[in-house]
Amino acid sequence: MTPQQMKLARWLGLAGLFVLALLVPIIAPDPATTNIAVFTMMYVGLATAWNIMGGYTGYVSLGHAGFFGFGSYALGLMLAHLGVKAGYGPFLFVPIAGLLTAVLALGIGWFALRTRAATFVIVTIAFMFMLQLLAENLVGLTGGGGGLSFPVPTWGGDFFNTPFYYAMLALASIGLLVSWVIRHSKFGLGLLAIRDDEDKALAVGVPTRAFKLTAFVISACLVGMIGGVYGYYVTYIYPQFVVDPLIGISMVLMVFLGGLGTISGPVLGALILEPAQLWLAYNYGASRLYLVLYAAVFLVVILLMPRGILPSVSELISRRRTSAGPPATAAARTVPR
């Protein structure tokens, strides 16, 4: 197969997957399945968005759940204060929730990105808990522990989940498109250089601070929009449920499982972990048994595939090709997209 044919096959495969994703609510319209589909697509978007910062720059943020919750509250408060009725109208405000989250991320990133490595991780966790505490204590604004209600969608029955599924699909697609554009751009190459050696990147002219901040803001903006749609879907939010460290850890784990810094790795990680988590919840109740699964996956990834599934499989294929004797340069590329 020539490189052009391979490229065509890849694009056709992607188009086929997208069409399949569009047809999910038609193929399996029962609410239990579409509910799994909504949450799976939500995590495809979240993991992809997190990867733009964590995967490309190597800055592991465990505080992205803060942006998720902020986006959720931003949309809920906008709808409440502007008196937006239930229906499709609230979806139009999702980009504004994303923009507000981006502004917040700009401020947080301005301070947090003065640190590196483990310090950055801790700073992002601290910001997340600060946001959670604010949501709990600013009772007049957020409703505090009593929660914040969204307008309840007017549609019902088997169709209830469908608009939310398509909203999540749209956001996940936008996230993937943004991730693809960044990965193939000079900006993305700069982010990868930062991941490999930040001081060296600075020495060869990469404006590291501006690049990291931009990636952080883009990532947070996408997460905020997804948080907004989530809030409308569940119709009632509480600080500890939307600014939930487990949401942040889930997206990180999905990226690590699929392949850190790759475009398709986060998608694969979300497609494996989220349905598995929901399957456990459906079959064993809300026992949080899925945390045992998460712990097991963490162990497997760290011990057997520290770079994630896609890079490990890609490396294995490269090794086999090398031993079969193809041109060295073709075999040497081990960076999956």
Place this chain on the structure above:
Amino acid sequence: MSLLQVEGVSKKFGGVVAVDECSLAVEDRSITGLIGPNGSGKTTLFNLVTGFIPKDTGTVTFRSRRIDRLGPDRIYELGIGRTFQLARIFPRLTALENMLVPVRRRGLRALLSGASWGSERARAMEMLEFLEIAHVANKLGGALSYGQRKLLELGAVMMAEPGLVLLDEPAGGVNPALLERIADHIRKLNDRGITFLIVEHNMGFVMNLCTNVVVLHRGRTIASGAPEAVRQDPAVLDAYLGA
């Protein structure tokens, strides 16, 4: 006016004076060697000139412009490239991608356009061919030998077409055959108009390659001039070469 002018620059780390009222000049199109015993402040001076650490006092001018308050990325943009004591490349990027990272682009559209398209890719391949490492273009940086990394680092710096390149121990850890190749590449690049400032301990390498030599001792310049004159300088013999 010299291409690079360092005047009265000092830097202290706690109670240790690393660079002490140091002054030196690098002439345009020269290959200037910066030598001195261990701890004489050579690498610190490199870090001060390239903006990696802030100076305490003094001024640094490049092409008649003050650069001592700028960050490393801005100084790089103005035309000063550098390499590190131990070859530093991006290990998870291919050699070709390593060459494309330093390419200068301005504007949002340029930043979001393809990373390896058009003339830049061709120029990177041309430089890799010039350095005789084009065959590793698609290999990951981490898979290259130390010598290949040294050459790749040198090539990557050239991608932004700098006016001045600071090389920190280009001969360090390199076998004699490769050393001669590196010296040859530096001469050819110098013929193309690029100025070099080189920190090096290998005296044979410095004396054969450099057109001018500056000697540092305890953070101060104690001699400068043509290699032969510096070699005979009593202060240099006492502080460094005669030791």
